[in-house]
Amino acid sequence: MKTxxxxxxxxxxxxxxxxxRRARHVCVLTGAGISAESGxxxxxxxxxxxxxxxxPEELATLEAFERDPQLVWxxxxxxxxxxxxxxxNAGHRALAELARRVPRLTLVTQNxxxxxxxxxxxxxxxxxxxxxxxxxxxxxxxxxxxxDSRHGVPRCSxxxxxxxxxxxxxxxxxxxxxxxxxxxxxxxxxxxxxxGTSSLVYPAxxxxxxALQRRVPVIEVNPNPTDLSAAADLVLQGPAGTILPLLLExxxxxxx
Ligand code: BJW
Numbered sequence: 001m002k003t004x005x006x007x008x009x010x011x012x013x014x015x016x017x018x019x020x021r022r023a024r025h026v027c028v029l030t031g032a033g034i035s036a037e038s039g040x041x042x043x044x045x046x047x048x049x050x051x052x053x054x055x056p057e058e059l060a061t062l063e064a065f066e067r068d069p070q071l072v073w074x075x076x077x078x079x080x081x082x083x084x085x086x087x088x089n090a091g092h093r094a095l096a097e098l099a100r101r102v103p104r105l106t107l108v109t110q111n112x113x114x115x116x117x118x119x120x121x122x123x124x125x126x127x128x129x130x131x132x133x134x135x136x137x138x139x140x141x142x143x144x145x146x147x148d149s150r151h152g153v154p155r156c157s158x159x160x161x162x163x164x165x166x167x168x169x170x171x172x173x174x175x176x177x178x179x180x181x182x183x184x185x186x187x188x189x190x191x192x193x194x195x196g197t198s199s200l201v202y203p204a205x206x207x208x209x210x211a212l213q214r215r216v217p218v219i220e221v222n223p224n225p226t227d228l229s230a231a232a233d234l235v236l237q238g239p240a241g242t243i244l245p246l247l248l249e250x251x252x253x254x255x256x
Contacts, residue, residue, distance in 0.1 A: 033196020091240030
């Protein structure tokens with residue numbers, strides 16, 4: 001027998017499926033939570049082990065990098081290893097499938113791990129860059145590492161400049177194309193899904209606000225309440241790897 005709360009969740013998923021069934025353009029924003037079930041810690045999880053004495057907010061800045069590039073690189077190399085070992089999970093796969101089931105879907109991710117692409121999602125907008133790429137601090141272009149700097153602080157093979165991860169730190173601009181296309185999608189969509197994000201970091205968090213202002217249905221998927229929850233039309237409380245496959249199933253087989 002189903003518990004009452006499981007029944008309530010099922011009803012909410014059915015309502016979310018109805019929204020998606022009617023939608024012409026679905027805009028999806030994902031955050032670190034969707035990759036948690038792939039073994040990648042969320043950004044605001046307390047860090048463990050070696051990194052427990054640092055706050056991610058204090059490492060993901062240009063100031064931190066300029067102060068101590070070696071420390072920041074060690075943190076990014078640790079995270080890169082986690083990303084390289086990780087596999088897309090059921091949540092990533094469900095979103096790739098959802099793109100095939102609705103007329104149009106724009107997927108905007110704050111994640112830097114490339115797992116949506118590996119799950120088969122087309123045309124992912126990487127709002128905060130990609131951790132697996134390096135960028136030259138001097139030329140400001142994606143660059144390769146010089147042979148003699150594969151360990152420690154890497155340097156550009158073309159000009160010898162310091163390399164940094166090709167991600168967006170606090171106070172830095174969002175990549176122009178991703179920002180424009182995401183804003184256009186929030187302005188055009190008729191359903192908005194916010195998945196696995198604390199909705200704390202702007203301008204990404206502002207995309208759901210655009211949809212809310214346009215009175216577009218906003219659906220949140222998250223095991224915990226966030227800054228968006230009170231305003232969202234539907235809150236599907238639970239892990240993305242469980243909720244999103246259930247949502248797809250409901251979309252395919254609506255109750256008679
Ligand atoms: C699950 C789950 C499961 C767990 N399933 N869910 C307006 C108002 C206030 C401040 C600002 C503003 N506009 C700009 C700012 C400043 C700043 C900002 O937002 N600060 C706030 C913290 C207050 N923003 C910026 O600085 C941005 N730049 C900017 O505005 O530039 C202006 C400019 C213009 C022109 C020229 C120059 C400058 C840039 C923001 C960059 C953010 N970068 C980071 C690091 C990326 C690189 C890296 O990875 O190292 O991006 S910070 C970090 O936060 C990372 C994430 O993408 C981002 C969002 O975090 P996310 O994804 O929401 O993760 P968590 O951990 O917070 O939440 C996880 C959620 O998952 C939780 O809710 C869990 O419950 C849930 N969960 N398991 C589903 N199984």
